Amino acid sequence: MKNLNKEERQEKLAQLLADDPFLTDKKLADKFGVSIQTIRLDRRELEIPEARKRIKSVARQTYSKVKSVQSREIIGELVEIELNKFGSSVLETTADMVLEKAEIVRGHHIFAQANSLAVAIIDTDVAVTGSANIRYQQPVSLGERLLATAEVQSIEDNKFTIEVTTKVNDKMIFQGEFVVFALEEEEIREGGR
Amino acid sequence: MKNLNKEERQEKLAQLLADDPFLTDKKLADKFGVSIQTIRLDRRELEIPEARKRIKSVARQTYSKVKSVQSREIIGELVEIELNKFGSSVLETTADMVLEKAEIVRGHHIFAQANSLAVAIIDTDVAVTGSANIRYQQPVSLGERLLATAEVQSIEDNKFTIEVTTKVNDKMIFQGEFVVFALEEEEIREGGR
DNA sequence: TTTAAATTAGTACCAGGTATTAATCGAGAA
DNA sequence: TTCTCGATTAATACCTGGTACTAATTTAAA
Numbered sequence: 001m002k003n004l005n006k007e008e009r010q011e012k013l014a015q016l017l018a019d020d021p022f023l024t025d026k027k028l029a030d031k032f033g034v035s036i037q038t039i040r041l042d043r044r045e046l047e048i049p050e051a052r053k054r055i056k057s058v059a060r061q062t063y064s065k066v067k068s069v070q071s072r073e074i075i076g077e078l079v080e081i082e083l084n085k086f087g088s089s090v091l092e093t094t095a096d097m098v099l100e101k102a103e104i105v106r107g108h109h110i111f112a113q114a115n116s117l118a119v120a121i122i123d124t125d126v127a128v129t130g131s132a133n134i135r136y137q138q139p140v141s142l143g144e145r146l147l148a149t150a151e152v153q154s155i156e157d158n159k160f161t162i163e164v165t166t167k168v169n170d171k172m173i174f175q176g177e178f179v180v181f182a183l184e185e186e187e188i189r190e191g192g193r
Numbered sequence: 194m195k196n197l198n199k200e201e202r203q204e205k206l207a208q209l210l211a212d213d214p215f216l217t218d219k220k221l222a223d224k225f226g227v228s229i230q231t232i233r234l235d236r237r238e239l240e241i242p243e244a245r246k247r248i249k250s251v252a253r254q255t256y257s258k259v260k261s262v263q264s265r266e267i268i269g270e271l272v273e274i275e276l277n278k279f280g281s282s283v284l285e286t287t288a289d290m291v292l293e294k295a296e297i298v299r300g301h302h303i304f305a306q307a308n309s310l311a312v313a314i315i316d317t318d319v320a321v322t323g324s325a326n327i328r329y330q331q332p333v334s335l336g337e338r339l340l341a342t343a344e345v346q347s348i349e350d351n352k353f354t355i356e357v358t359t360k361v362n363d364k365m366i367f368q369g370e371f372v373v374f375a376l377e378e379e380e381i382r383e384g385g386r
Numbered sequence: 387t388t389t390a391a392a393t394t395a396g397t398a399c400c401a402g403g404t405a406t407t408a409a410t411c412g413a414g415a416a
Numbered sequence: 417t418t419c420t421c422g423a424t425t426a427a428t429a430c431c432t433g434g435t436a437c438t439a440a441t442t443t444a445a446a
Contacts, residue, residue, distance in 0.1 A: 006423070022249070024402065035425050040404085050403055052245060052432090059214070059252040073293055075301070099319055100266055102376070107312070107322035108268070108305035115301040126292055128332055129300035135324040183295070199392070217433065228394050233435085243434055245401090 004032065010042050021054035074120050075112040076148065083123035084152055084160075089113060091146040103142040110140065110174050114164040117150045122160055124182035130159070134176035144168045150178075158182040197225065203235050214247035268302075268309040269341065276316040277345055277353075282306060284339040296335040303333065303367050307357040310343045315353055317375035323352070327369035337361045343371075351375040 009032055025039045076091030097109045119127045148166040158181050166174035202225055218232045269284030290302045312320045341359040351374050359367035
């Protein structure tokens, strides 16, 4: 690869490193037929870190302890609640919730809000989800505000059926039917349902 | 960490490096209160490579294998993948994933692992979940290791039906059918389906 | 107490850099 | 034609996180 001017070379360089972060300056220098120093100047101008750091950050991405879903008890902010009847919560969507290549909120964040709301409105110490039947109606974009509303449909012993709908600006984007079980103290200790 | 004999130290060392390949010999030496040379002898006996090589191999696993997929956006760790066919991932459950009053993993974490795996195995730039039908068979306790397996059942145009099952020690704890749509470039820009 | 194993120390060397200063090259302007 | 400036290359000192090897020292067991 030769006869490239500075601009072309740097463009190509950025591209190459984007899809192969393992390339060292030496390899790049050979590839472009320039000196190592030139590659280093290029990287500096483009603010691209050295190979070891690039590799490390790739490794970190997959290795980092998963915290993609927040750890709070209720995902979003509780707006209103009437135990065993209904409840609603609001979730502001942020950059860490969207897909890499599009600013669309990842499904499990929407699910998490709905699920945690369904579990929260049950009047018991511990409730677990048994099943769910969900539909995503519309993709949600970064920055949109999710309003989830949950309503208890039926109660049989410790089995609750809850309908959750989530809207953005009054437009329905998600709907789900959750079956949630209330656990009693003994069941919790036994670790079973 | 001290008063460990050689055998205990090496055991612990292997464990530490297994779940954190980024630790340098210096950090390990401090941790165990021994010299760097001792750590190096240990690594040599255990045939564990240096930090940079460990990091590189972690980066390689997830990078070269599934470059185009948003595999790095997966919840849990990708184990294997065959685009448009199947894939599996493992998720170690941690304290921040459990309910406040019981050490039971919250449903949406299990869902998130399954959902992100379902989306990741699709061979497209962007995929979004359309609907899901899920059942939680058994509660999962803190510390248990979730193995999710996804298998593509059918493909119609851009509509994929994927079956995901999650197990703990070979015991099924979650099952779900996901309908996922592959988005094309134009659709992404329009922000809709 | 002697001996062997375990540990620590020290040295030379390596890859893949950073950071800095200086030299050289090539093309267009005065 | 010479001057000048941006681009490129060279050279040097230093860094991290090692390998490989030799040697000394410490500890524990026979």
